[in-house]
Every structure is written in structure tokens, then in C-alpha cells.
Amino acid sequence: MRRVRFYTHGGPEVLVTEEAGIPVPGPGQVLVRTEAIGVNYVDVQIRRETDPDSIYFRSVPATLTGDVVGRVEATGPDTDPALTGTRVAALLEDAYADYVVVDAEWLAGVPAELSAGAASMLPTVGAVALGALRTGRLGAGETVLVTAGADAIGHLAVQLARQRGAEMVIAAAGSPAKLSFPKELGADVVVNYSEPGWADLVRDAAPRGVDVVLEAVGGQVLNQCIGLLAPYGRAVVFGASSGDLPILPVRTLFALKSVIGFSLLALRAAAPEQARANVAELARLFGSGALRACTQELPLADAIRAHQMLEDRAVTGRLLLVP
Ligand SMILES: NC(=O)c1ccc[n+]([C@@H]2O[C@H](COP(=O)([O-])OP(=O)(O)OC[C@H]3O[C@@H](n4cnc5c(N)ncnc54)[C@H](OP(=O)(O)O)[C@@H]3O)[C@@H](O)[C@H]2O)c1
CATH class of the missing domain: 3.90.180.10 (Medium-chain alcohol dehydrogenases, catalytic domain)
Structure with a gap:
């Protein structure tokens, strides 16, 4: 073999x-x-x-x-x-x-x-998308920003956020060619975060700020995402594809903002039944065609x-x- x-x-x-x-x-x-x-x-x-x-x-x-x-x-x-x-x-x-x-x-x-x-x-990318959304306690009517929204985890997170009652789903991707993909999957707003003004486009779309961010790019993108959070907003951080995991000054959180880490292995260790239930839910959603x-x-x-x-x-x- x-x-x-x-x-x-x-x-x-x-x-x-x-x-x-x-x-x-x-x-x-x-x-x-x-x-x-x-x-x-x-x-x-x-x-x-x-x-x-x-x-x-x-x-x-x-x-x-x-x-x-x-x-x-x-x-x-x-x-x-x-x-x-x-x-x-x-x-x-x-x-x-x-x-x-x-x-x-x-x-x-x-x-x-x-x-x-x-x-x-089922084992990883779906489990991370669903686990991170649960960790961010996404509520009905809230606004979600998914960075790398055209990637393996991101394209599922966009769909799951929509299904879980988000009022507005914003997907950020790194090139113009990738923007139509999350849009087809249900994102209301798509922005190219390789462009300098991308955060302003998110502010225009969500003037109150975003309630939940799913973030695994790191570097300046993570800092900008924290800047985009609404009061009581939650940024769920689960990776750093850019290779840059910044040290966050605590003062960036004083405006009632939270940053929460997520790791699949940590979820499996802390809440194995929830981790298994997430996989079963994903299998049902894929099986019914609700998740592409x-x-x-x-x-x-x-x-x-x-x-x-x-x-x-x-x-x-x-x-x-x-x-
Ligand atoms: N915590 C956990 O349990 C867990 C589990 C699995 C994966 N992860 C993490 O989740 C992230 C996404 O995983 P995935 O499997 O969905 O990845 P993937 O499909 O390979 O996509 C990664 C995306 O990251 C974006 N990106 C931004 N800056 C980049 C850079 N400098 N170099 C390369 N890509 C860059 C790219 O999208 P754009 O071109 O649109 O920017 C790329 O398509 C990774 O950081 C991974 O380590 C975490």
C-alpha cells in the first residue's frame, strides 16, 4: 500500500x-x-x-x-x-x-x-464549525462574521450560522474569486479581507457591530475582528492560518467584548457527549441535504x-x- x-x-x-x-x-x-x-x-x-x-x-x-x-x-x-x-x-x-x-x-x-x-x-471541519458556533453562543437574530468563510470550516460555518437563526451572516475571504462561494451558501454580505477597507464594509453592513466572530486567520485580522464586535460580542478563536497569533491587550476587551478559544480536542476532553452529539447532528444535516x-x-x-x-x-x- x-x-x-x-x-x-x-x-x-x-x-x-x-x-x-x-x-x-x-x-x-x-x-x-x-x-x-x-x-x-x-x-x-x-x-x-x-x-x-x-x-x-x-x-x-x-x-x-x-x-x-x-x-x-x-x-x-x-x-x-x-x-x-x-x-x-x-x-x-x-x-x-x-x-x-x-x-x-x-x-x-x-x-x-x-x-x-x-x-x-464529520470528524473535524464540521465539528469545529458547529462547536465554535455553540461556544460563541450564537442566538437567533444575531450577526455573525466568519473569516476564511470560503474554506473548509468556513463554508460550513456560514451555512450553520444561517440555520441556527443568525439574522445576518457576513463572510470574509481572501480574494475576489472566493466571494461568490459563501454568498451561494447563504451569506448576506461578503467582503474581501485582503483589501485595506474591509472592516469598514463590515461596519456599514452591521453598524451596531457583530455579535459573534469565528476566527482562525490570526494576526491583524483577529485584532480587526475584535474591533468589530458589538457590546457583549464574542470572538471565537480556533487557529491562526496566517501563522501569527497576536498577544491581545486586555484593554481591547473593556467594551464588554469576549475572546473565547476553541479546540476540538479540548471539547472532546471536556464534554465528550456534546462532541459526539455534534457529529450526529452534522450527519443528520448532511443526510437531509440541509448542509452542503x-x-x-x-x-x-x-x-x-x-x-x-x-x-x-x-x-x-x-x-x-x-x-
Ligand atoms: N482548533 C481546532 O480544533 C481546529 C481544528 C481544525 C482546524 N483548525 C484551524 O482552522 C483553520 C482553518 O482550517 P481549514 O481546514 O478550514 O483550512 P483550509 O480549508 O485549508 O483554509 C485555510 C484558509 O485560511 C485562509 N488564510 C488566511 N491567511 C492565510 C495564510 N497566510 N496562508 C494560508 N491560508 C490563509 C485562506 O482563506 P482566504 O484565502 O479566503 O483567506 C485559506 O483558504 C486553520 O487555521 C486550522 O489550523 C482548528
Whole structure:
């Protein structure tokens, strides 16, 4: 079988596709034959990071994370044998391969009618979009701003915010070509946050300020988002795709503003039942057609190209590698 690794940190070209034996599931694990692998932006940061003190650093040789969809081919010791033959999805640390070994604890069951693209969004990107909106306590009638609103998490957050009763959904994306996409998905207002005046356009659309911001770009964009919050507004921060996580002066929050962190792993640890309920809700929404999964696909052998597209910010929706 094929698997992808990197042996030195660097650009997309350091990714190596190699042959290896099919892995053997250990206790509590299952072997999954992959149908699709959802690619995550965090792996660009992991692949590049050479500072051992960084949260993104991995010593080499290193594997790539991803959201694998596939069928269980075998179970390890102490694992429910009835899982064999079922279709599942899971986030794992070593995802780019024809076969993967997965801990059974966080396997999401995947209904047969769900597309591989939708299924790939259950473990992480959908769970982050829904979890972050819940963390921001979005209420009916409120205004939401989603930065990177055309990306994997963002395009789901736009749709979920609409469904959860937001009165106005504003999506910010990094190029003119990306603006029509969140608009089609239900955003009322779209702005290009690569343009200097973008925050003024948001103020024009929401003069009272925005109630909830979903933010994972970081740097100046995060500071500008805090400036856009209404009194009692909440900015939910769950990443820093720009690579810049600014230190926030507390005084920026005195005007009744809050900044709340979100991490999927923290939610799983603190509220596992809620985390599982979120995944089940997402499966229902995708299954009923209420939530649209927008994907672009590349063959697994094109992992380098996939990472180049992530670096070039050339992806709308979710990028899948297909064995
Ligand atoms: N906390 C958690 O549990 C958790 C879990 C998963 C992911 N995340 C984080 O959530 C963020 C989004 O993840 P995703 O999988 O939805 O990502 P994605 O689909 O790959 O999209 C990332 C987007 O970030 C925007 N961006 C802004 N500045 C950028 C820069 N300097 N370089 C590259 N992209 C830049 C780009 O959109 P524009 O071109 O429109 O700006 C890009 O399309 C990432 O930061 C990731 O680490 C957090």
C-alpha cells in the first residue's frame, strides 16, 4: 500500500509517497481501507515548522493528519468485531495512506447515503464549525462574521450560522474569486479581507457591530475582528492560518467584548457527549441535504499538489485526496 511521509521540514516538495506493509490494528483499534482523505490546513504548518517549542512542531520522519473516510476491514484485540464492514470517518495523525489504523473511540459512523466529501467533514471541519458556533453562543437574530468563510470550516460555518437563526451572516475571504462561494451558501454580505477597507464594509453592513466572530486567520485580522464586535460580542478563536497569533491587550476587551478559544480536542476532553452529539447532528444535516459539502478532489499520489493548493489559498470548501 501507499503512504505519505516527510523526512525533512519544508515546502510541499518534501512530501514522499512510499510503499509500506498494511498496518496491523492494536488493542482498541480498527484497520480502515480509505475511500477519501480530507486534508487539513494545519499540516502545512506542521510540515514547515522547525521550532521545537512551537505547537505545530513534529520531529521527522513525520506523518500527516487528516479526516479519513472508509470501511473497517479488521478489528484489533479488545475492539468490537461488529465494526468490521462498517463505513466510518475519523481524524487521525497518520492519514495519507491506502489503509490506516484508527482508535475506535472517536470513530464516526457514516450512513451509506452520505458522500465521501460530507463524511470527511464529520470528524473535524464540521465539528469545529458547529462547536465554535455553540461556544460563541450564537442566538437567533444575531450577526455573525466568519473569516476564511470560503474554506473548509468556513463554508460550513456560514451555512450553520444561517440555520441556527443568525439574522445576518457576513463572510470574509481572501480574494475576489472566493466571494461568490459563501454568498451561494447563504451569506448576506461578503467582503474581501485582503483589501485595506474591509472592516469598514463590515461596519456599514452591521453598524451596531457583530455579535459573534469565528476566527482562525490570526494576526491583524483577529485584532480587526475584535474591533468589530458589538457590546457583549464574542470572538471565537480556533487557529491562526496566517501563522501569527497576536498577544491581545486586555484593554481591547473593556467594551464588554469576549475572546473565547476553541479546540476540538479540548471539547472532546471536556464534554465528550456534546462532541459526539455534534457529529450526529452534522450527519443528520448532511443526510437531509440541509448542509452542503463542497469539495475538490485530487488523487492520493498528488499530495504535493494538494499542499501547494493549500499554501496558495487556492481551495474553496474541502480538499480531498482519493486513493
Ligand atoms: N482548533 C481546532 O480544533 C481546529 C481544528 C481544525 C482546524 N483548525 C484551524 O482552522 C483553520 C482553518 O482550517 P481549514 O481546514 O478550514 O483550512 P483550509 O480549508 O485549508 O483554509 C485555510 C484558509 O485560511 C485562509 N488564510 C488566511 N491567511 C492565510 C495564510 N497566510 N496562508 C494560508 N491560508 C490563509 C485562506 O482563506 P482566504 O484565502 O479566503 O483567506 C485559506 O483558504 C486553520 O487555521 C486550522 O489550523 C482548528
